Amino acid sequence: MKIFYEELAPWWPLLSPVEDYAAEAAEFIRIIEEKFPAARTMLELGSGGGHNAFYLKRRFAMTLTDLSKEMLRVSGRINPECRHMEGDMRTLDLGGTFDVVFAHDAIDYMTTETDLRAVMAAARRHLEPGGLAMFVPDHVKERYSPETSCGGTDGEGRRALRCLEWTMAPDPGETAGVTHYCFLVREADGSTRFLHESHPFGLFPRETWVRLLEQTGFSVETVEERTLEERTPRLIFLGRKI
Numbered sequence: 486m487k488i489f490y491e492e493l494a495p496w497w498p499l500l501s502p503v504e505d506y507a508a509e510a511a512e513f514i515r516i517i518e519e520k521f522p523a524a525r526t527m528l529e530l531g532s533g534g535g536h537n538a539f540y541l542k543r544r545f546a547m548t549l550t551d552l553s554k555e556m557l558r559v560s561g562r563i564n565p566e567c568r569h570m571e572g573d574m575r576t577l578d579l580g581g582t583f584d585v586v587f588a589h590d591a592i593d594y595m596t597t598e599t600d601l602r603a604v605m606a607a608a609r610r611h612l613e614p615g616g617l618a619m620f621v622p623d624h625v626k627e628r629y630s631p632e633t634s635c636g637g638t639d640g641e642g643r644r645a646l647r648c649l650e651w652t653m654a655p656d657p658g659e660t661a662g663v664t665h666y667c668f669l670v671r672e673a674d675g676s677t678r679f680l681h682e683s684h685p686f687g688l689f690p691r692e693t694w695v696r697l698l699e700q701t702g703f704s705v706e707t708v709e710e711r712t713l714e715e716r717t718p719r720l721i722f723l724g725r726k727i
């Protein structure tokens with residue numbers, strides 16, 4: 486992940502513009518307000534460039550955590566009022582608790598049941614009894630099909646970036662697929678360079694999410710997001726700490 490989340494971290498705002506997160510962040514807030522209206526504090530695991538947090542912080546006092554110092558630095562520019570901490574979502578232990586622990590697309594980097602279980606345990610140790618864990622994987626196995634997409638935008642001057650993303654399903658019986666990212670970066674001086682990186686992603690059936698959350702000590706509810714985007718709506722896994 487060195488290319489995407491270290492070398493190209495400063496390009497995150499062009500790759501995945503913050504405006505694209507407004508609608509989904511509003512949907513996450515709507516769901517949390519319905520399930521836990523008194524929630525005030527939130528810990529985000531794998532907060533990346535802080536684009537969801539940019540909207541969530543208007544409703545919650547946010548602590549943002551990520552494996553990548555460079556992504557945290559990018560987030561710090563648009564979310565200076567949030568606390569930023571480096572840490573692996575599987576082993577994080579901040580020694581405090583929050584009303585909500587939230588993991589968005591970064592949870593897709595968990596490719597085994599052991600990893601997922603570790604993140605759920607980390608979420609649980611950062612919650613008071615009754616606190617809410619919210620997991621938003623991009624896909625569950627039942628709704629997944631391989632896809633190809635293009636993205637990227639233009640920045641100031643000649644700076645610009647384009648990306649091709651190509652996901653490949655796990656082999657039968659496996660829980661890890663592969664996403665290939667091809668980046669074409671145009672620097673301020675107009676020169677271009679090409680970078681390629683492949684990332685594993687985890688893909689689990691709904692039953693696995695529910696079973697692991699229950700085994701970790703949560704009462705579980707699954708909700709389908711409401712979205713106007715042209716894609717299969719995501720399943721959101723909510724765990725209430727017992």
Ligand SMILES: C[S@@+](CC[C@H](N)C(=O)[O-])C[C@H]1O[C@@H](n2cnc3c(N)ncnc32)[C@H](O)[C@@H]1O
Pocket residue numbers: 490506530531532533534535536537538550551552553556572573574575589590591594
């Ligand atoms: C697609 S980005 C997240 C973007 C984020 N949703 C946003 O709103 O900007 C995925 C992030 O997951 C982080 N990540 C991957 N594995 C991780 C782990 N084990 N613990 C914490 N963060 C992790 C990466 O460093 C990267 O910043």
